[in-house]
Amino acid sequence: MKKSFCFEPIGYVMKGLPKDKSSGIVSRFQFVSEIFVYDKFKVGLKGLENFSHIYIIWVIDRQREVKLVGHPHGDPSAPLVGIFATRSPNRPNAIGLTVVELIDVENNIVRVRGLDAWTDSPVLDIKPYDYYDHVNDMRVPSWFLEHWNRKNRELNYKKLVPWLGPLK
């Protein structure tokens, strides 16, 4: 088996999530990011605007460490879980995957809400979110549910991002 696979970015995050809290942004869902797609790939965006949601596959290029086991969200009260059971950035391969709401596509620029990438993060792929990505009944561990409920209480997802998750 080949040891390594290399990919060239198709674009980058031109306007990404602010790093400091002084921006007043406490959730990625409050923020519209802009992705710049390089000229040679621009034609590949044709028809993307007919999807309401898309996947951004990006490189977590400011990854600081790889941690195969850890507490999710750095919360010591959560159980120790493996990296493949969390969305932590400290992965063996620093590949970010985020479902975002598509705002619009204008020339080279794709505007999305909900991206958790910083400015200048390289983008490897954009894929449409379709019915094959929609799981009706899913099971998640209790540590995730606790995190979800806490964030939901803080941010009121139902109002902030009505399309999100099973919000009852």
Added chain:
Amino acid sequence: MKKSFCFEPIGYVMKGLPKDKSSGIVSRFQFVSEIFVYDKFKVGLKGLENFSHIYIIWVIDRQREVKLVGHPHGDPSAPLVGIFATRSPNRPNAIGLTVVELIDVENNIVRVRGLDAWTDSPVLDIKPYDYYDHVNDMRVPSWFLEHWNRKNRELNYKKLVPWLGPLK
């Protein structure tokens, strides 16, 4: 910006989708695939079994061409759309992304239903599918709906894969 990003597989598809139709498999949802995770990453699987669905990020290493614009599913009656508006394998970066049902995790082996990768495909990452991946109201183009309805008539997704998509 760095020109290229390289990733080493964390494992590979030990048992993948049969290539020929003589297997009787007409849908990836009829098939249980096995992913082998290399020893050094095995500990990263801890707790994965508490999720019912996961993402497999894999390399489409038998990609034959890159096609920036094409008819989805090779169907000439569908409109011409850009590669980023389809899940076609002929992408600038041959990265496969599939939501699958997790059957079980046993030592190095992750068993999943619904993976569209062939045997020996390299696996770059495994991520849990959680509420942030669940879009309640999504919009898809009519070409996708026509494809979906046709496949649903052929395969009866409601019976074959009850957790899938908005099936009314």
